[in-house]
Amino acid sequence: MILTAALLTISCFQAIASEKPDNSKETNGDTSASSWQRIEANYRLPTWYEDAKFGIFIHWGPYSVPGWAPGKAYSEWYPHNIYRANSKRSSKWRQYHQQTYGSDFGYKDFIPQFKAEHWDPQDWAKLFKQAGARYVIPVGEHHDGFAMWDSALTRWDAKDMGPKRDIIGELAKAVRSSGMKYAVSYHRERHFSYFNQDDERLKRELAANPDAAELYGPFELSKEFIRDYQARWQEICDKYQPDFMWLDDIPAFYQQPDHPNIVAYQQTLLEMVSDYLKQSQHWQKSVYFNNKGKHRNFDTDAGVLSKDNMTIDGIGPKWENPATFGHSFAYNYIEDDNGSYKDSDELVDLLIDVVSKNGNLLLNIGPKADGTITAPQRVGLLAVGRWLQINGEGIYGSRPWQAYGEDNIRYTRKGNNTLFAFDLEARNGSILLPLTAQFKQSDIASIELLGFDQVQWQITSAGLEVSNPQQKSVEATVYKINFHQNIIN
Numbered sequence: 001m002i003l004t005a006a007l008l009t010i011s012c013f014q015a016i017a018s019e020k021p022d023n024s025k026e027t028n029g030d031t032s033a034s035s036w037q038r039i040e041a042n043y044r045l046p047t048w049y050e051d052a053k054f055g056i057f058i059h060w061g062p063y064s065v066p067g068w069a070p071g072k073a074y075s076e077w078y079p080h081n082i083y084r085a086n087s088k089r090s091s092k093w094r095q096y097h098q099q100t101y102g103s104d105f106g107y108k109d110f111i112p113q114f115k116a117e118h119w120d121p122q123d124w125a126k127l128f129k130q131a132g133a134r135y136v137i138p139v140g141e142h143h144d145g146f147a148m149w150d151s152a153l154t155r156w157d158a159k160d161m162g163p164k165r166d167i168i169g170e171l172a173k174a175v176r177s178s179g180m181k182y183a184v185s186y187h188r189e190r191h192f193s194y195f196n197q198d199d200e201r202l203k204r205e206l207a208a209n210p211d212a213a214e215l216y217g218p219f220e221l222s223k224e225f226i227r228d229y230q231a232r233w234q235e236i237c238d239k240y241q242p243d244f245m246w247l248d249d250i251p252a253f254y255q256q257p258d259h260p261n262i263v264a265y266q267q268t269l270l271e272m273v274s275d276y277l278k279q280s281q282h283w284q285k286s287v288y289f290n291n292k293g294k295h296r297n298f299d300t301d302a303g304v305l306s307k308d309n310m311t312i313d314g315i316g317p318k319w320e321n322p323a324t325f326g327h328s329f330a331y332n333y334i335e336d337d338n339g340s341y342k343d344s345d346e347l348v349d350l351l352i353d354v355v356s357k358n359g360n361l362l363l364n365i366g367p368k369a370d371g372t373i374t375a376p377q378r379v380g381l382l383a384v385g386r387w388l389q390i391n392g393e394g395i396y397g398s399r400p401w402q403a404y405g406e407d408n409i410r411y412t413r414k415g416n417n418t419l420f421a422f423d424l425e426a427r428n429g430s431i432l433l434p435l436t437a438q439f440k441q442s443d444i445a446s447i448e449l450l451g452f453d454q455v456q457w458q459i460t461s462a463g464l465e466v467s468n469p470q471q472k473s474v475e476a477t478v479y480k481i482n483f484h485q486n487i488i489n
Contacts, residue, residue: 039300046286048134049181051396052181053134057138057329058136058139058365058367059142060167061148063110064331067366067368073328081093082201083199083202114369115369116162121173124174124373125174136182139187140184141232143191144215146162148167150169169240181243182242183243186232186248189247191229192221202216221261221262223264226264230272252265253266290303290305305318306319306321306322321361325342326340331366344379345475348384349475349476353410356401356405391451393478394478394480399414400413402489417483419483423477427468431479432464433463443487444482445482449469449480450478
């Protein structure tokens with residue numbers, strides 16, 4: 001895949017963020033409005049996250065049993081759409097569900113079929129390590145309300161139902177024993193509006209199974225919901241000590257600004273962030289958090305910016321792209337069958353483009369309900385891993401240059417004397433790097449093509465011209481340019 005983009009320079013926000021130290025200070029439990037300023041002043045992006053560049057996101061739950069979504073839709077929204085009888089947008093979902101499962105089959109009935117009978121957390125961790133990932137973030141609870149950990153707060157969890165295993169806990173051990181960081185994403189924020197209590201199908205289901213109200217409800221943004229929302233996150237922290245606080249975006253903040261409980265909800269989020277950062281000091285961990293959504297969750301410069309399949313046009317403040325293999329985050333058998341996933345060239349180009357602009361790529365996978373990761377996703381992950389084995393020097397621990405790129409070229413740097421040029425087109429012959437026209441022949445100590453050796457080069461009035469002595473490759477090629485002195489920034 002060939003990417004094109006205009007030349008942009010580093011923003012002042014990124015320059016500030018990159019200078020922040022790794023250590024954190026206490027906030028003394030202050031959750032007043034000024035705490036955002038305190039958090040900005042006292043907590044910094046950890047070096048491990050800044051250096052990691054590449055992580056794995058996992059959407060897996062009872063919604064993986066139907067594993068279906070029409071068109072460019074998210075299959076993890078299956079439980080929402082089958083209870084929207086008055087919605088034209090959801091008509092395809094309801095029709096599919098009716099034809100496939102019948103009128104008396106509710107979302108709760110998928111849980112016994114969510115068995116994870118072939119799930120091997122060690123195999124997953126091995127695959128993610130081979131893919132070159134440095135951190136892993138599974139969804140702990142999606143909007144459906146089913147907890148993937150061993151919870152004392154609800155019986156609707158993976159330890160008591162379905163797999164009858166502590167999915168989050170077992171995966172934590174496997175991932176961390178493989179040397180990767182581990183976090184848990186939390187998506188319960190819109191559960192109160194996810195299931196439609198006025199839907200006749202749901203009314204019949206709840207009348208026949210009153211206990212299911214604990215799964216589907218509560219159905220309003222109540223103080224009880226907010227307390228439970230906070231308690232479940234705290235339970236995750238107490239049990240698994242996540243290395244990163246990953247929260248999904250909260251539409252209620254901008255869709256329901258006049259709701260009587262919205263201020264309490266916003267205050268609770270502030271308390272959750274503050275408590276998590278404070279608690280990490282007792283864990284002796286360097287942690288941080290995201291700030292997700294088109295409308296950011298938090299009115300602050302703190303937090304890693306994030307949005308589904310996020311792209312930016314220049315070098316920004318630290319951001320993360322939770323990117324999908326195809327369109328859906330959870331498993332969608334249609335996408336898996338028709339080969340609509342990104343190929344290895346697209347995945348590598350995506351990683352390079354994100355990193356060159358000061359981002360991290362959080363590449364999502366959607367396992368099947370039985371716990372297997374399908375062949376197309378495995379092939380893609382392993383292809384990225386093979387490329388990183390040769391070229392990872394230009395990715396891991398790198399920082400943006402003064403410009404992210406030009407046409408089909410991207411740049412990163414290490415320190416002030418090493419520049420990496422990524423040729424997304426991976427062309428034969430020579431390549432011209434116009435942005436390097438500022439340098440003199442005497443500035444450059446050596447140039448090598450990673451995975452090959454030193455190559456021939458010359459400085460021309462149009463920029464550095466470098467030869468590519470190897471056959472055209474499928475994925476991007478990377479040139480390492482070493483300077484005699486610290487002259488790049």
